[in-house]
Amino acid sequence: MDLHEFQAKELLERFGIDIPGGRVVESAADAQRAAEGLGGRRFVVKAQIRTADRAKHGGVRFADSPRAAGVEAGALIGRSIATPFSPDGGARVKWVYVEEAVAAAQSLYAAVVLERTSGHPVMLASARGGEDLEERAERDAAAIQRAPLNLRAGGADGDFGGLTGRIGLAGATAASAEGLFRQLARAFVALDATLIEVNPIALTADGRLIALDAKLSIDDNALFRHADLRALRDFMVRDESDPVELEAQQHQINYIRMAGNIGVLVNGAGLALATLDMVCDAGGRPANFMDIRTTATSLDIARGFGLILDNPAVRSILVNVHGGGMQACDTIAEGIGIAVRRRAARCVPIVICLAGNHAEFARTVLYNTGVPHMACSTPWAAVQQAVASAKRETPSWLSSLVAKRA
C-alpha cells in the first residue's frame, strides 16, 4: 500500500520526525483558509499523487500569500499529472497539501528500503537531496551512502554514526542526522514498511532537520497486525483508487486495467505475465492483467470474469488456466459459468485453454453451464485464436451459438 504524503507525514511525526505545519484540503477556498491558519509568509501547495518526480512535472507550487496558495490549489485540483513513474494516463489530483515553506541552508536525503538480494533493510543517505539525486548517483556512486540494518526487538540497528561521517556531516548536524536515521529505522519496523523516503530534508539555519517530503509504502501482507493502517487502507479504497481494481482485490483477484481489447483471465501471476507476453507477440493488445489467487472461490471468479465482460473495450476473452493443487480448473469453469449466465446479453467470443488438475471435469462444467466458447489444447493456440477473434468484425460462430442458447 503506497500512502499519500500527508498520510506518511502524519505517521512519521509519531516517531518524532520533524515536519512543517500543513493541512490537506480538497478545494481552492479551503487551501486559502488553511494557509491563513498556518501563518507565515510563504507556502507550498503540493498535489497529493503517489509517484516519484512529482515536483519535476508541475505537482509542487510555491505561493507568497494565502490568496496565491488558493489560486495554485485551484490550478492543481482536478488535473491529471503524468510522470514517467505514474500509471498510464497519469494520476488525478483530488487533494492538495498546503504547507508552510521552510528555508533550508542545506538539504539532505534519507531512505530505508528492503533490499531483496541481501534480505535485509538498508538505510540510504546523501548530504545533497532533491529529485536529481538519481542522475547524480548514476555519475558518482558515492553520492549515495548505505548502512545495512539488523532487526532487533522493537526496531533496527545500523552503523548510523559511520553513515553520517561517510556523507560528510560533522558536529551538531551529524548528531541530529544520526537521531533522524534512528527514528526512520524505528518507524520502518514499527509500521511494517517496505519503503520510507524523506527527500529533501531541510537543514535549517538553527540546525533542525525537517522532512519536507515523505514517501511511505506499507507491506499489505502485514496489515493483519495494524488495525489503524487497515482503516487507512479502507479509506483509500473508498475515496480514490480505481473501483474496478479494488472490487477485484476484495475477491482474491489481482486486476490491472490496460489499454487493449483482449480480456485475459489467468491463474497465477507468472502464468499471467507470460500470457500477456504471448498475446502481444501474437499481435494482440491485452485489456487487462488478471491473476486469480489460489484462495478465490467460484463466486470470486464470477466477479472477476464479470469485470472483463463489463469492459466495453473487450472484443475477445482469453482464459488460460493451469490447475494446480491449490486452485483446480473446475472452480474457475464454475465461476465463468456464473458470470456468463448473469450477463446473457453480452456477446463476446471466449477462448479457453484448460490444463492440469480437474481440466477434464472443468470442460464438462463449461458444457453443462452452456458457456459458448472455443476450446484450445495449448495456450499458444488459444492466444492466436483470441487475437484473431478480437480483430474480426462479427464473430459468426458465436452469434449462432448465442442464438441457439437464447
Added chain:
Amino acid sequence: MAILIGRETRVICQGLTGRAATFHVSRMLSYGTRIVGGVTPGKGGSWHLDLPVFDTVAEAVAATRANASLVFVPPDRAAGAMIEAIQAGVGLVVCVTERVPLLDMVRVRQALNGSRTCLVGPNSQGVLAPGVAQLGVMATASARRGGIGIASRSASLTSEIVAQVTRAGLGQSTTVGVGGDPVHGLTLAQCVELFEADSQTEGIILIGEIGGSDEEDAAETIARLRLKKPVVALVAGRHAPRLRRMGHAGAFTSERAGSADRKIGALRAAGVLIAPNAHNVGLLMREALTPAPQGA
C-alpha cells in the same frame, strides 16, 4: 538422483492438522512421499492421517528422524514455524504459505545465517522429483521422470512448462519453486549449482519474471561455473502493465535490476538460450540436447 529430495527424504508437515495440509499431505502420501509425522502446537500425542502429531519440531525430529519439513502454517505464524524448523536443525524446509510479511522473512533470513538448513520459499509450490517424491502443492499429472531440471519463481507457469517439456518427449529430474516473494530462501543461482552437480540432470530450465535480481544472479553463476549443461530461460513480463514507482530509493538497490530486458540480456551474455515465448521452452530444450550432426 534428484536435487534436494529423494527416496531417503523423511518429511514432517508443520500445520498438518489444518484443512489445506490435510488435503495436500494425502496427495503427497499417495504419490509415495515418505511423510513420517506432523507438528501442531497443542495437538501433540494425537494422530492425523495415520501420522503421529507432535507439539514441537524438535520432538518430531527426535521421534521420527525427519530431515525435511513442509510448512503449511498461516501467514501470521509462518515465520515462527520456519525459524523453529531452522533451530531444530532440519536440513530442508519448504514453505508453501503465501503472503508472509516481509519483515518476518527478514527475521527468517537472519535465523538462516550460519544454520545448516536449506529453505525453499515461502510462496513456493514446492519441490517435485517425478516418480520419487512430492513436497508441495503442484499438479503432478503431466510430470515424467527424466533429465531436465526446472527452477522457477512462479507456480502455475511451471506446471505449464512441465507439461510442455513432457510433450517434447523429455522428463524432469526435479522441479523447484523458489517462490515469488521478494525475500526468500533458495535462489535460482543455487538451483543452477545443484543441477550442474546432479548426475540425473542433463539440461536446466530457468523460469523467471520481472522484479528482483534472481535471474541476473543466476546468469553470473552460470558464467562463473562455465556450465556444461545447456540452460534455457524464460523471463515473463516483457509486456507487463506499468506499475507506479514511489521515490528513488529502489534505484539505489538491487531493485535497479529487474526489467525483463536486463534479465534477458544478462542471461544471454552468460550463454543461456532465451525462449522467445512461453510456448517454445520445451522444444528449445529438446533442440539444445540434440547433438549437432557430425562435420557440421
